[in-house]
Amino acid sequence: MLSHWSAAWLWGLMPTQPLPIHVTTPIPRHKRLGLLIHRSRTFADEDRRLVEEIPVTSVARTALDLAARVRARSVSRLLQRSEELELFDLRDFESALARNRGHRGMKPLRRAIAIYRPPPFTRSGLEERFFELVIAQCLPRPATNYVEIGYELDVYWPDLRFAVELEVFETHGSRLSFEQDAVRQEELKLAGVEMIHVTGARLAREPQRVMKRVERLLAMRRRELRR
Numbered sequence: 001m002l003s004h005w006s007a008a009w010l011w012g013l014m015p016t017q018p019l020p021i022h023v024t025t026p027i028p029r030h031k032r033l034g035l036l037i038h039r040s041r042t043f044a045d046e047d048r049r050l051v052e053e054i055p056v057t058s059v060a061r062t063a064l065d066l067a068a069r070v071r072a073r074s075v076s077r078l079l080q081r082s083e084e085l086e087l088f089d090l091r092d093f094e095s096a097l098a099r100n101r102g103h104r105g106m107k108p109l110r111r112a113i114a115i116y117r118p119p120p121f122t123r124s125g126l127e128e129r130f131f132e133l134v135i136a137q138c139l140p141r142p143a144t145n146y147v148e149i150g151y152e153l154d155v156y157w158p159d160l161r162f163a164v165e166l167e168v169f170e171t172h173g174s175r176l177s178f179e180q181d182a183v184r185q186e187e188l189k190l191a192g193v194e195m196i197h198v199t200g201a202r203l204a205r206e207p208q209r210v211m212k213r214v215e216r217l218l219a220m221r222r223r224e225l226r227r
Contacts, residue, residue, distance in 0.1 A: 004065050
């Protein structure tokens with residue numbers, strides 16, 4: 001069946017048809033001109049699909065195979081494209097990972113799909129967790145739900161005019177809210193308020209790194225205001 005880059009092209013996940021053509025087989029095959037043959041004994045029925053009557057690896061298995069061979073950024077772009085084409089199903093990816101333990105693409109793909117898993121925090125839970133980390137990092141205590149120029153800010157240091165917006169995926173539930181948030185950030189910037197965004201998935205994945213970044217940004221902001 002078509003696999004790797006050729007499968008990605010057939011699914012519409014990449015713009016140009018790669019050469020040579022990549023195929024995967026569970027049994028040994030002789031080399032053929034124009035084909036790059038991969039062998040895998042781990043294929044299950046769930047890893048096989050038909051696209052335009054052509055046998056091809058599933059989107060999840062295609063991503064798994066490519067994750068072993070391309071950079072993390074390329075895997076992320078492939079997942080984003082699959083979501084745009086409405087081909088992404090988290091259950092398929094989790095199932096493919098469970099079936100193919102030991103595959104070289106397992107770890108990079110697992111990292112790449114982490115942002116697609118259900119949010120680790122509710123909105124209120126995210127605020128509580130962030131504030132706990134602020135205290136643990138011994139950072140100055142911020143105000144919460146502070147109103148500045150008519151906008152409510154999740155976390156705010158008024159003396160530094162520095163804000164953190166805490167976001168879960170559901171925050172941008174509509175195009176209108178997405179557009180309004182862009183205008184809001186522009187107006188805050190014009191009023192001298194610096195703002196960064198922290199998502200629930202990122203805070204769950206790398207809390208210490210997030211807080212180190214916040215600490216550095218606060219220090220930079222303090223130096224800027226002293227000039």
